[in-house]
Amino acid sequence: MDFLRHRLAAKTRHGMHSPFVYALVDECIYAAMPGVPGKVLAHFESLKKDKTLLEGQDLGRDQKSSRTVSDYAKNSAIPDVQAALLHRLVAYLNPAHVLELGTNLGKSLACMASASSETSFIGVEGNQSLAQHASESLRKLELSHARVVHASFDEFLSSDDSKYDLVFLDGDHRYEPTMRYFDRLKSILTPQGAIIFHDIYWSEGMKRAWDEIKKDRDVTVTLDLFFLGIAWMGKPQEKEDFKIKFPLQLVRLLF
Numbered sequence: 001m002d003f004l005r006h007r008l009a010a011k012t013r014h015g016m017h018s019p020f021v022y023a024l025v026d027e028c029i030y031a032a033m034p035g036v037p038g039k040v041l042a043h044f045e046s047l048k049k050d051k052t053l054l055e056g057q058d059l060g061r062d063q064k065s066s067r068t069v070s071d072y073a074k075n076s077a078i079p080d081v082q083a084a085l086l087h088r089l090v091a092y093l094n095p096a097h098v099l100e101l102g103t104n105l106g107k108s109l110a111c112m113a114s115a116s117s118e119t120s121f122i123g124v125e126g127n128q129s130l131a132q133h134a135s136e137s138l139r140k141l142e143l144s145h146a147r148v149v150h151a152s153f154d155e156f157l158s159s160d161d162s163k164y165d166l167v168f169l170d171g172d173h174r175y176e177p178t179m180r181y182f183d184r185l186k187s188i189l190t191p192q193g194a195i196i197f198h199d200i201y202w203s204e205g206m207k208r209a210w211d212e213i214k215k216d217r218d219v220t221v222t223l224d225l226f227f228l229g230i231a232w233m234g235k236p237q238e239k240e241d242f243k244i245k246f247p248l249q250l251v252r253l254l255f
Contacts, residue, residue: 002201006226010245020235021221021242028092029085029225029244036087036111040141041080044107047073056127065127072105072130078170078198082227083111086168086196089230090115093194095165100124101153101181102171102198106134112168113138113146121146124156126171153177157184165190170198175205179212186218192234200229214241 012030016022050069058065078086090098090112096119100109103123113121123146125131131150138146149156153171167185172178178197185195200210210229214222221232224243 002207003226006201006224006243007245010224010226010243012245016242018221018237018240018242020237021223021240024092024223025244028088029246031088033088033091036080036084037114040110040114041083043137043141044073044077044105044110047077047105054127054129054133056129058127069105069133073107076104077107078111082198083108085225085228087111087115089196090119090166093166095119095193097162097164097190098122098166098168099162099164099188100168100170101156102169103134103148104130104170106137106148108168108170109134109146109148110137110141110143113143114141117145119145122162123148124151124153126150126152153181157181157188160188163188163190163193165193166196167193168196168198173199173202173206175209178206178209182209182213182216186216186233189233192232194230194232197229197231199227200224201226 016025047069050073052069053066054069054072055064055066086108094116098112098119098121100121100123103109103125106123109121109123123134125134125148128150131148135148138148167189169181182195189195197210200206213219213231218233219231220235220237220239222241223230224241225246
């Protein structure tokens with residue numbers, strides 16, 4: 001039902017009064033930009049057959065976790081269509097420093113890192129086994145400008161004083177943690193930086209968090225693509241929220 005409501009309310013690039021958003025939709029979201037390198041997608045596709053057991057601590061659920069690499073690759077890794085959009089966003093926005101909270105096996109981090117060798121990427125993963133596996137994937141893919149840190153999000157954000165142009169938040173999909181991370185992330189964004197929130201319709205808590213993020217006084221532009229939302233801080237324009245209709249032929253691949 002959420003998807004149907006979004007589809008009916010969403011717009012294409014036509015009729016948009018924001019030159020920044022029009023260009024972003026036209027030149028990045030809808031454009032046929034170079035895609036994720038085949039070797040990156042092939043690597044993570046191959047992990048769907050890997051029966052290696054990864055044991056660690058699931059910090060979001062505060063319990064021990066024991067799952068195969070195959071299980072993570074099939075059920076937790078970001079879909080190719082969404083990974084391709086993250087890749088295009090990095091290529092289009094050209095950020096100098098990117099932070100990912102919730103690296104899992106490293107697919108989204110690798111797909112973003114493959115878009116720009118001039119950008120530095122940090123992924124944060126609370127499960128040590130996953131963090132180690134993701135680091136190994138980055139090494140195999142020769143993405144030396146990206147690295148994975150094993151830490152909880154709170155630990156990392158409380159100790160890191162770096163500034164980031166783009167942040168991808170794909171971790172605890174509950175209201176309270178999401179808002180806590182958002183408040184901290186605002187302070188480490190560069191001027192006109194952006195935060196990408198994954199699965200904004202995942203739960204009632206995430207929907208509530210997204211509604212509050214859109215109303216935050218520091219947020220000037222938001223894009224709602226259903227499977228993710230993007231919030232920009234400090235864009236020099238009138239505060240505005242957009243629901244963007246993702247190309248239908250790609251939407252069919254998401255479900």
